[in-house]
Amino acid sequence: MDAAARLRSAISAVIAAIGIAGPGGLAQVPSPGPSGQETSPIPQAAPAAMAPSVEAEIKANFVYTLAKYVQWPPQMFASAGAPVVLSVLGDDPLRQALERTAAGKRISGRPILVTSVARPSSMGLCHVLYIGVSESGRLREVLA
Numbered sequence: 001m002d003a004a005a006r007l008r009s010a011i012s013a014v015i016a017a018i019g020i021a022g023p024g025g026l027a028q029v030p031s032p033g034p035s036g037q038e039t040s041p042i043p044q045a046a047p048a049a050m051a052p053s054v055e056a057e058i059k060a061n062f063v064y065t066l067a068k069y070v071q072w073p074p075q076m077f078a079s080a081g082a083p084v085v086l087s088v089l090g091d092d093p094l095r096q097a098l099e100r101t102a103a104g105k106r107i108s109g110r111p112i113l114v115t116s117v118a119r120p121s122s123m124g125l126c127h128v129l130y131i132g133v134s135e136s137g138r139l140r141e142v143l144a
Contacts, residue, residue: 053093059130060097067107067128076127083113085127089120089142092132120144 067084074080084107088095095116102112117123120142135142 053097056093056097057101059094060101063094063098063128063130064101064105064107064112067112070107070127072108072110072127077110078125081110083111084108085113085115085125086130087115087117087123087126087128088130088132089117089123090132090134092130092134094130094132098130 063086067086072084086098086102088098095114099114102114105112115124115126117126117129123129131139131142
């Protein structure tokens with residue numbers, strides 16, 4: 001299986017895990033029900049099993065899986081043994097989930113370092129940045 005097929009498979013697995021995949025593997029468009037009102041295969045409220053920690057675990061696995069498929073140029077690292085840095089900006093439960101997901105794993109033979117960033121101005125070297133929901137009001141500033 002080539003890298004693109006593995007990535008499609010990983011994304012499909014995440015979509016299926018969070019309950020938005022239809023029979024064809026893609027999210028379905030709501031369709032009118034027998035009464036003429038729209039019905040949707042996408043859950044309107046998160047079920048009890050989809051607690052915030054489960055959602056964070058799914059997101060963490062997605063971030064890790066995507067990072068595995070990046071072809072990192074050597075000049076992106078200070079040395080041959082330097083880690084791939086995954087950073088979380090803001091207050092988000094994803095950091096702890098990402099630490100659990102990355103524990104003992106490597107990306108392209110490199111260790112993984114998960115960091116928290118309180119402010120964009122305090123961000124050091126970062127290969128992947130996850131912007132937490134707490135920063136949504138400052139998105140322009142963060143992206144600048």
